[in-house]
Amino acid sequence: MLIKSIFGGKSEVTESGSKKCPVVLMTRIRLARNLADTPFPGWAKETRRKEVLETCLPSVASLSQMKRGISAEIESLSDLERQILVERHLISRELSGHADAAGVVISKDQSISVMINEEDHLRIQVIKSGYRFKSVWNAADAIDTALEEQLDFAFSSKLGYLTACPTNVGTGMRASTMMHLPALVISNQMEKVVRAVNQLGIAVRGLFGEGSDASGSIFQISNQTTLGESEEEIVKRLSSVLRTIIDQEMNAREKILEKDPNKLYDKIGRAYGILQNSHLLTSSECMNLASLVRFGVDLEMFPEKTRNIVDRMFIECQPGHVQYHAGQEIDSNARDAFRAEYMRKQFENVSRPIFNLHETSTEDDTPKPDSEPETD
């Protein structure tokens, strides 16, 4: 039942292709909150954890933002359902692994999820497609304020919101964007970029957070520090770093096209060929192919509507989603076959890439955060 409602509605994460946004795939903010006078989940006894779940789950589910949303105890979900939620960034791997007395509430449009008894009692997360810190922060802030009406949060006037891990204390906020950086990866500049931004207190991770690889050239870039700056200052500092990374990526794209366009056209042409004809595809290969096609869309080699297919691919080629579409749990060999078949179908009607020199198409259309159109 849960899976059906997840797939039934339109979701922020899988519908991002509607707007042209070459580098920033999604924007996310999460806030860590804890109840006052209650031990943190990692230290609390089972009974206290249950109490927290019983207090928080109805409180969160009753918020107007969560109307007609999904609310579930993690223990009641199958492995496959949990995996699908992880792949959609709606719960963390950690929550999926430590399911006892843990829960989640997800809004109908899947842009908001609140995890209960993860590392902290509450993890409020808002995720939207494109580059939209302002609207993402407004949504997270509103949920937090609404919850504060019902729940007492652990807060100290000196240290701010108190969290289980001291790395989150203060604002309890982690702001991040998912960035698609194929040219920086192709030209071997990512290591340099990572080193440089780390020095500025900004972290770079793979698509699925800590410890995940960077297949598909997608990186999650977030603030590392939470104390000593306001939420606004943190986002501002992060945005200026993101701006630089976007510029670097755009420069790298231009250089590749200038220096060795055939090498790039070859990669993109092959990716198209494989997606239309392969019979075995691992998720990691699929991610990398999707990345190349997306790059091709940015260069106007494929029609704009192809962007939506590849953005969905990044999620739908993950093992949990493949098994859902297959209608049963299947082993990894069968998944590779099914994934290839699924992609052949997706790419059946995508026309061949147009190869010619694009001199103007590397222009960056990412809206600046200040001028972002507020759609909600």
Added chain:
Amino acid sequence: MAKPLKCDVCSEPATVHLTQIINNQIHKIDLCENCAEQKGITDPSGYSLADLLVKPESNQGAETSALSCPECGCTQREFKKSGRLGCAVCYETFETVVSPALLNMHKGDSHKGKVPQRALERATFMDRLGSLENDLKEAISSERYEDAARMRDEIIELKKAMEAAALED
């Protein structure tokens, strides 16, 4: 030949060398294999150098490691092992360890962001209540019974106001 580096924790020869840059400051640490494993460095799923930098001072080390939180029972050893605190009070209990670590890992040592209104009101109430109760004790012990009666009434009023505020929410 260069002298082999010694482990910063136990002084065995160090084989693991770690450099982390936080806020433009370079932090270096050398560890032997055993200590590295204990501190979770071989486990890529997450550790923070800041946790490692919190070395017990050689003498008081034994004492402070045994320190435990009066509220939740979490010990300093536990905190160092997991990098997670047990409850909100742990921030006070382990302040001597946490505060310098916070400075290392963050941009500052005091909160500048959002403030939850309710928690703030509660904190003000509790502060006021605490100081009134103290005054009351003092008044009684110095036999100023008129003052004590006034303070008792004030405490009752304050508690009523707190309850009313709680009901409103």
